[in-house]
Amino acid sequence: MHVNLPVTSLARRTAAAVLTTAAAAALVVTGAPGISAADVVGPINGESDAASFQRSVSGPSLVGGTVARGDVVTITNKLSRKMAWLVYSIKDTHPTCFEAVPNTSTWKVNGKTYTNDPEGEGTKAPGEFSSGAGWAMIDAPGANSWQADPLIWTQDYLVGSSCELGPLNSGGLEWSTTWAFESGNTRPFVGPMLNVVAGRPSITINPTDALAANDVFLTVSHPEGVPGAPVVLTIDGKTVDGCGNLKLDGNRRVTCTWVPKKKGDYTVKAVVGTDSPVTITQKVHINDSPAGSLGALPGLDSGSLYTGSLGGLSGS
Numbered sequence: 001m002h003v004n005l006p007v008t009s010l011a012r013r014t015a016a017a018v019l020t021t022a023a024a025a026a027l028v029v030t031g032a033p034g035i036s037a038a039d040v041v042g043p044i045n046g047e048s049d050a051a052s053f054q055r056s057v058s059g060p061s062l063v064g065g066t067v068a069r070g071d072v073v074t075i076t077n078k079l080s081r082k083m084a085w086l087v088y089s090i091k092d093t094h095p096t097c098f099e100a101v102p103n104t105s106t107w108k109v110n111g112k113t114y115t116n117d118p119e120g121e122g123t124k125a126p127g128e129f130s131s132g133a134g135w136a137m138i139d140a141p142g143a144n145s146w147q148a149d150p151l152i153w154t155q156d157y158l159v160g161s162s163c164e165l166g167p168l169n170s171g172g173l174e175w176s177t178t179w180a181f182e183s184g185n186t187r188p189f190v191g192p193m194l195n196v197v198a199g200r201p202s203i204t205i206n207p208t209d210a211l212a213a214n215d216v217f218l219t220v221s222h223p224e225g226v227p228g229a230p231v232v233l234t235i236d237g238k239t240v241d242g243c244g245n246l247k248l249d250g251n252r253r254v255t256c257t258w259v260p261k262k263k264g265d266y267t268v269k270a271v272v273g274t275d276s277p278v279t280i281t282q283k284v285h286i287n288d289s290p291a292g293s294l295g296a297l298p299g300l301d302s303g304s305l306y307t308g309s310l311g312g313l314s315g316s
Contacts, residue, residue, distance in 0.1 A: 039064070041194065042054070042056030043055055043078070044056070044190045047184070048182055048184035048185040050185065051082055052079075055075070055190055066195040067194055068196070068223070069223040070161065073157055078151070085177045087176070091137040091174050092135065092173050101158055105117070107151060107152065107154075109147065116128075125141075158251075199222075201278050203270055205218055211286065211290075212263045216257070216286070220253065220256075222280075225272055227250050229274075231270055234268075235267070236267055237269075243256035266285075267281060
């Protein structure tokens, strides 16, 4: 029995155009929403006696192979079988400082798309994906196999703060097929090569098309920061209840929930650290919800423009 599989093409991703300026002992970072097409490094080509492969790295912030800590890249593996050999599994091997982004794996074979994203396009197959430190894998269920004519697999990775600055081999791949005596199917260091630079502080929102009266997740990231550093978050100069006592986690990030009551444009500001504080500012647009804003609903408070995960905004 054969299982036929697939990958959606890499979508254009929302990115922030970041401008940094130094003022006294503080760093001020201002972001503005924008759209950036993904740059691609590779592909690297090779083959075994049962299949040929291509491996490439892409990303909206990737420029000429240079990527910053804290950025997200997409690794694409393309495997094409030779003769009638079938593919059981593909494993991507990469630096342990690359963190697989949950629910971003997609693979395509013979016109069909499969994914581990519960809200993604195609057939949901989360049980066929697994990952660990330095590896991620898709594996056909049971004794099934794939007719790789070709098989294309994409997976997103966060470039972690533990990645050393400078040249970095992005890793390689290995695979198994129905050819029991196959050789040349383990290629751990084929690349392509990347150049890692210091990360940029940022504020991101999820979802990017945020609606009033709905949860908006605000994530502050400072890849060069210190885990445990305090983060003071404000929106239009007011602190958000439920978003106090924030600190960078081990990945130099922290996320807080905000429920805006009304549509409009807001300024989100985060101050990270105390000795040499970094100030990050991001403009955010909130769309009206289909049911209208909270303030327009009967029986709900319309005095404050915002609520946090535990209540309303306070402050001057």
